[in-house]
Amino acid sequence: MADTSVLADAAPRPAPTSLLTAVLNRVVIAVPYLWLLFFFLIPFIIVFKISLSQTAIAMPPYTPVFGLDTLWEALGELSFDNYLWLTEDPLYFNAYISSVVIAAISTFLTLLVGFPIAYGMARAPSAIRPTLLMLVILPFWTSFLIRVYAWIGILKPEGLLNQLLMTLHVIDEPLVILNTHTAIFIGIVYSYLPFMILPLYSSLEKMDYSLIEAAQDLGCPPISAFWKITFPLSLPGVVAGCMLVFIPAVGEFVIPDLLGGSQTLMIGRTLWNEFFNNRDWPVSSAVAVILLLLLIVPIMIFQNAQAKAQEQGR
Template sequence: MAQSSVSDGIGSDSAAAPTAGGIGRAIGNRLVILVPYLWLVVFFLVPFLIVFKISLSTTAIAMPPYLPVFGLEDGISGFFANLGELTLDNYLWLTGDALYFNAYVSSIVIAAVSTVLTLAIGFPIAYGMARAPTSLRPTLLMLVILPFWTSFLIRVYAWIGILKPEGLLNQFLMWTGIIDEPLLILNTHTAIYIGIVYSYLPFMVLPLYSALEKMDYSLIEAAQDLGCPPISAFWKITFPLALPGVVAGSMLVFIPAMGEFVIPDLLGGSQTLMIGKTLWNEFFNNRDWPVSSAVAVILLLLLVVPIMLFQQAQARAQEKGR
């Protein structure tokens, strides 16, 4: 009996030990998941709430240039009193001024066209990198990432020297006899497209390369053996398999291009209407922080809501595929 009781005790201890270890692993897994959520709360949700609160305030000649200002010295009653002063007038103001609507539309068009151009240029580059010999791929990746080693602002300024009427591009074209007089490229939408495509091309190439590198190219060979033309094989096999990279690269280009300020300001000139320049003018020239915050909130919603809807549709498609 004593031996059986001892053995039972040992068995119960050995059964309890994995349970404690399992609890520890579960806590560790939750902490690992909690870290990115804390990061999003601190560096995304809290700043967004601050900007959203400012967008509900009114302009004031003070520091900060808006009212009401919440302070700890106001107490609970002061907090609720200030809360009652918040208003949606800034959002109503945006609906009555065509400038902001035109800025949103222009930004969407420029960002969409730039994304399509970047995809058209980046896909052949990524495909060539994926089909290159394995020993050569690290060098090609380094060449794609190499522009990041130089300041973004310096690279944009370099395009001014290339695209201006007396710049390198016009001098080369006139030297070769292709044109007789300089082309007007700087301070146009063409210059903006060139600057955005050049600056964000690596963000398109890298996700495409990651998707294309994993593709089984024997599928293309089998399709060609069965009489499928190369173009049809591309659209039926290569492009669908690379679609995750296409979507990721397009988002990485479209989202920052939508709110771009430096490139339109330096390459597009003063006549370029984009939401990034409009925000800059409202914040620093007009010092109208509430209206500019409302513009920023609407811009964020225009970018975040479609992404969330796409993710939900993709999740539903994956569930149906299972």
């Protein structure tokens, strides 16, 4: 049997285009790059520049301020002092570590909660799937801040949860959940669950159920078939979901601030304190730049997984 499919798959040559369409094609491709240039790269360069400046009691609260006439002198005044400062005070190091740990645990918990939901949705009759998707997205219709605030009412010692458990005589003393790490985990899992469910759902929904039947037919019991077939095939969704939760969770500020109490150390709060309480723009910029560098690794894993998923999906 001649295998000609490889040759037949080769992309056809694009038709010759006029100069105008060639230019237009380039413009279309340029749009996302221009967007990133104006709304990501330039702001990042500004933040990076501020992180190299010194704090000052002025408007804006740092020196030097670039002017066209003083550009060269100003460049000479920039230094990495703020980054050195971050290494000298263990507060920052601990905040980074604690943020990554809290985000990692929360991401894992979100995966544990999200996977069965996504699996159930993907296996539901196709007529009700759009409704289920709608229900997953529904919480976004209320303000994020209000939803996190509502958890205070549920979790506090005299809150709804403790009242319920005490009425049911499950516990005698109210549980202390608010202002602990547990409250942060609950908050992050709750808030970021849709970001986990949606990519998981899309990769599970694509999966051909006859693969599971084939595995069972070949002697594989259902639980083993899950680990050998379903889970590996949903891996792109797992990675995408985990990254979509982990990356924003590391820098999360609102949830630890409202639910985690004063003793919780997370980098988002440290940044907030530097910026608003200490009015130290340069140090907080340095904190932000380091945070970005920290997240580049998981972002690249995410990109890689996406590319692989696309490759397999062909």
